[in-house]
Amino acid sequence: MSSLYAKVAVLGCGLIGSSVLRAAKDAGLAEAYVAYDASEAVRARVRDLGLADTVAETATDAVAGADLVLIATPPASIGPLAGKIADHLAVGATLTDVGSAKQVIAEAFEAAAPAHVFSIPGHPVAGTEQSGPDAGFSTLFRDRFTLLCPQERSDAPYLAAVEKLSAFWSGMGAKVETMDARHHDLVLAVTSHLPHLIAYNIVGTAADLEQVTESEVMKFSAGGFRDFTRIAASDPVMWRDVFLLNKDAVLEILGRFTEDLQALSRAIRWGEADKLEALFTRTRAIRLGIVAAGQESPEPNFGRNRKP
C-alpha cells in the first residue's frame, strides 16, 4: 500500500502503541515513524527493537511536523497529554488515540485541539493480557474492529481526514466502523468493561477465601475460573483508568447485572429449576448465534489475536 501519512507520531509504546508501529511499518502506511514514551526504559527498548525511525525525548518533540499523532498512553493520561502537545501540532494534522473510553477523551480533544487540527478519537477493540513494547505484534489488529468516534462535523477536509485514518486502520488489517462516542462507551461497557470488572472481582473473591487454598483454586481452575484469571491479568493501570473514565456507563450496566444476579440467586435459593433452565437455554442460543454468524468457530478460539 502506498503511504497515507508522511510522519506518524506514536505517543506511548506499550502493547497497543508498539503494535501500531509494527503493523503500520509492515504495511507501509507512512514514510516515517516517531515514537515517544514517558518511560526512559521503554524509550530505550523501542530504540533497541528498532520500532521507529526516531525516538523523541519529549512528547512535544515527537509531534512536531507529524501529520498523524496517535496517543496510546493509559486512558486517563490521554486528555492531559493532548493538552500538552496541542500547541505543537502541525497544521492539518490528525489527532487520534486508542483509549477504551471515548466520550471523556472526545471532550478533552475538542477542548485541547486547535482549529487547524482534525481530532478523531479511536479505539481498536484488540488486546492481550500482556503489556509493554515487547508484547506488541503486527497482526494484533487483524480482523478486529477499530471504532472511530468522529466529531459531529461534515466539512469536507474533516471527512477526508476521517477517511484517511480509517484507511490507516484498514491497512493494519482492522475492520473499521464509526460510532457516536457515548454509544461506544455503552457498547464497550457491556462487551468489555463489565466482563473485565467481573473477572477482576471473582479472582479477588477466590483469593480471599479461607476454606479454599490458592493452590486448590489454581489446580481446579479448568472448570471455568481459568478464563477469568486470564482476563483479570490485564493491565492494572489501563483498566483502573477505563473504569474511572467510563464510570457512568459502567455503573449503569453493573447495576443491571447486579439486579439480574440477585434474581438468579433467589431462583437458586428457592429451587426454581424452570427459571434457571430457561435463562441458561437462552444464553446458549446467543452463543450459537455468534458461531452461526461466522464470528467464531465452534471450537475454542477466544477472540483475541495471538502473538505469533
Next chain:
Amino acid sequence: MSSLYAKVAVLGCGLIGSSVLRAAKDAGLAEAYVAYDASEAVRARVRDLGLADTVAETATDAVAGADLVLIATPPASIGPLAGKIADHLAVGATLTDVGSAKQVIAEAFEAAAPAHVFSIPGHPVAGTEQSGPDAGFSTLFRDRFTLLCPQERSDAPYLAAVEKLSAFWSGMGAKVETMDARHHDLVLAVTSHLPHLIAYNIVGTAADLEQVTESEVMKFSAGGFRDFTRIAASDPVMWRDVFLLNKDAVLEILGRFTEDLQALSRAIRWGEADKLEALFTRTRAIRLGIVAAGQESPEPNFGRNRKP
C-alpha cells in the same frame, strides 16, 4: 494396560459418558462395555457410533453383572437413578458417577447402595460447551483432574475399590485426587460453579439491553465478553442441576462475590483509583502464579481440552 474391570456399565451417554466409553476402550481398561441412556435417540446414536459392546434398553439391564457402574446423567437424576438400580447391582460392584456436586450425591449413594457395593462418588473436572454422544472424545480427561470423594471407610476391600477406580481414571489420562465431598463442593463452587453462574448472568444482562443491539454485542465481543458467551453456552440442564444440588456452597460464594462487587462499584463511583489499581495488580499476580506453576502457558490455552 491390562483390563481393570470385566464389565463397565455407563448410564447416560452425553459428552462425559460417551467420552468415558471412548477413552476406556482406547486404553483397554475393561473387557466389555454396556451403555444405557434414557433417550431412545441417544441409544440409537451410541449403537451407530459403536461406542459399547451392548446398548441396554433399561438401566437395570445395563448394570446386571457389571463390576463398575458409572452414572453420567444430569446431576439431579444421579441419586434417583442410583435408587432405581440399587437392587440390581452385582456383589462387589463399584458404583460411581461424574456429577459436579458431590455431597448430595454421596448421601444418595450411601442411602441407596446395598452393603455389598462400593460407592465412590467422582467428578472429572473436564468438559466443553458441547453436549451429546457425538461431542465426546477420548482425550477429554487427559491431564485434567478427576476428584474422587470416597466414603469415610478404611476397610481393605473398599480401599482396594478406590484404588482400582483411581487407576481407571488414570488410565484415561486423568490426574486423580481424593477429597472430602463437602470440601469438593466448596472448591468447585469457586472454580467452576460461580464462574458459570456469572457468565450466564452477564450474557443474559447483555441480551436484555434496549440501547445496545444483540448484533453490536456480538460484533464487539472480542473485548472480553466472548469468553463469557462460550461458558454460558454450557449444557442448560446440567447446570440447572448443579446450582440446585450445590445450592449452599454456591450461595455462600455468590454472597461473598456480591459483597466484593459492591465495594468495587463504590470505588468506581467515588473515583478511588488506588483501590482499583491495588485489586487489579493483585489479580494479575494470581494469574502469573498459575502460569509460573506450569499449569498453563502464557499464551491463551483455556483449560478445556479440545476435540481433536
